[in-house]
């Protein structure tokens with residue numbers, strides 16, 4: 001059974017519609033796929049219709065932009081109640097922070113002599129719950145300023161580059177509590193990417209487990225073999241679920257193909273507990 005627990009659609013910064021994503025997941029031979037758009041659950045209904053049609057299991061999730069120790073950390077939430085008021089209001093705050101940053105980002109680019117407008121960016125962000133840096137990057141590609149999303153981040157949009165603007169992100173411990181209170185399961189996404197490795201020590205991960213964290217995304221393209229081994233040992237010590245996933249963004253992220261990393265069925269069963277029916 002092939003299980004991929006982290007993917008993005010056009011409802012955030014992926015390039016597939018939720019329907020296309022599910023169709024592509026079936027084509028890639030996946031049995032289970034989680035849709036985990038950034039800070040949004042708006043793709044779930046469309047994805048579920050497609051999943052029922054193509055005969056694949058959909059896990060409903062999201063990837064939340066959080067902050068821990070002044071660093072950006074991403075938290076995966078699986079199967080929370082999508083009507084939970086406290087969760088929704090904090091997600092709205094994150095989405096608003098991203099959306100409100102757009103004029104400032106564009107002003108920075110304009111200062112550099114790059115005349116990209118809000119309309120240019122909204123033309124590429126379309127269905128997205130909020131317009132983020134990847135959409136600005138896509139608009140820069142359309143305008144012929146850069147050749148790829150990666151080049152746009154490298155030259156303009158990464159922290160330290162001239163068009164980078166900070167934004168609001170949720171407090172990590174608070175968000176773990178919100179996901180759990182909404183009946184969801186909280187898993188740290190790619191915990192040891194460059195941004196978060198320094199702050200997410202084994203000790204801190206232990207503290208997060210006490211707050212309600214249940215898993216670590218160990219198998220992810222941003223982790224090399226040594227990193228995966230070290231994280232696997234931490235997960236074992238703390239009895240956390242070990243997940244693996246692609247972090248697929250369609251054509252938005254090269255090499256992150258559906259199923260490139262997967263989650264073992266026994267780990268998925270532990271993660272989904274009372275929703276284990278999803279794995280049958």
Ligand code: AMP
Pocket residue numbers: 013038065098131132133134149150153154158
């Ligand atoms: P934002 O929420 O607007 O700050 O954008 C963050 C998103 O941009 C991340 O979740 C990634 O999907 C994407 N991203 C971040 N860094 C890069 C990069 N160096 N190259 C391409 N995409 C990136």
Ligand code: ZN
Pocket residue numbers: 008012013014038249
């Ligand atoms: Zn993304």
Ligand code: FE
Pocket residue numbers: 063074189190
């Ligand atoms: Fe992420």
Ligand code: FE
Pocket residue numbers: 006008063247
């Ligand atoms: Fe992601």
